[in-house]
Amino acid sequence: MNKKKILKIGIVMDPIQNIKIKKDSSFAILLEAQKRNHQIYYMEMNDLYLKKGHAYAKTRFIRIQKEINNYFTFTQEQNISLNELDVILMRKDPPFNMEFIYATYILERAEKSGVLVINKPKSLRDCNEKIFASIFEKFIPDTLVTRNISQIHDFWKKNQDIIIKPLDNMGGSSIFRIKENDVNFLVISETMTNYEKKYCMVQTYLPSVKYGDKRILMINGKAIPWCVARIPKKGETRANIAAGGTAEIKKLDKKDWEIANYLSPVLKEKGLIFVGLDVIGDKLTEINITSPTCICEIELSTNISISSMLIDYIEDKIYL
Known part of the structure; x- marks a missing residue:
């Protein structure tokens, strides 16, 4: 088995000039790939195209440094x-829209020609990050997906x-909490459903969010034993770091392991190699599959290299 082969690694991401390198997971992954002397081909969404049924892209070699x-x-x-x-690492952030779906069709053509695509394009389309969690009924809070205001x-x-x-x-964007007797119920519901033209997800509020909305990272069905607990700032419902939450690094507890181990075979079957589970208390709320984050926060506070584990998986899969 030739462990010295230089791999050609493509990445599709949002414009790199807009990232914050201290906490960007894609940057951490690319640093590890570069450390191993692999060639990195940088792409954005508008670089992908199909021609006569074959997938192409405008690419640029990229070198990075801290x-x-x-x-x-x-x-x-x-x-x-x-x-x-x-x-090819598909690391384009949401919104998950038709343009994202069209990109997965192009990447699927590359996959059919023998390229390893992480995560699998078909599963990126099939497994909406919010709705996908709802198939694991035993772990989710009371949940409704609808565009009907009466419901x-x-x-x-x-x-x-x-x-x-x-x-x-993503990132806590457009998330609302509606408490008992809230006079804003109707306007929030109308806005979120665009007057019953757009689906949304409704869940019971989980008070345990004050102890952290945990992000559990998984690589090929194996959970990383440390997670990021995102604590909402005072007076804020959302715990997302992008919404002002603070991060605490915690070991997975018994329930975290139960959820991760239960989901593991399903994730592996669907080719969802790098995944982030969102857990509040003992409830699974979301399954992030497009561009999971929090690599940097965990690596900074532990002796675990998640980016190294992901590149190890890629090398083992291709060298096999």
């Missing part, structure tokens, strides 16, 4: 057939304290 104001350099721009690559109203009256959120966003 320098805040000078952290990347592009060289050698070229259009290539994606089947020249060994692996949301009945759910609210039954549970009294609820969370309502869109199906296609």
Whole structure:
């Protein structure tokens, strides 16, 4: 088995000039790949295209370094057939919209030609990050997916304290808490459903969020034993770091392991190699599969290298 082969690693991501390298998981993964002398082919969504049924992209070689104001350099721009690559990391952030879906069709053509795509394009389409969690009924809070305001109203009256959120966003964007007797119920419901034209997810509010909304990372069905507990700031419902939450590193507890181990075979079967589970208390709330984050926070506080584990998996899969 030749462990010295230089791999051609493609990555599809949002514009790299907009990232914050101290906490960007894609940057951490690329640093590890570069450390091992693999070639990195950088792509954005508008670089992907199909021609005569074959997948192509405009790519640029990228070199990166941990320098805040000078952290990347592009060289050698070229259009290539994606089947020249060994692996493609699809790391485009939500919103999960039709443009994202179209990109997965292109990546699926590359996959069919023998390229390893992480995560699997078909599963990126099939497993909406909000709705996917709902198939694991034994672990989720009381949950409703609807665009019918009367159904949301009945759910609210039954549970009294609820969370309502869109199906296609990230980072705590457009998440509302509606408490008992909230006079804003109707306007929030109308806004979130676009007057019953758009589906949203409604869940019971989980008071244990004050102890942290935990992000549990998994690689090929194996949970990382440390997680990031995102603590909401005072007076805030959302625990997301992007919404002002603070991060605490914690060991997985018994329930965390139970949830992760239960989901493991399903994730592996669907080719969901790098995944982030969101757990509040003992409840699974979301399964992040598009561009899971929190690598940097865990690596900074532990002796675990998650990015190294992911590259190990890629090398083992391709060298096999």
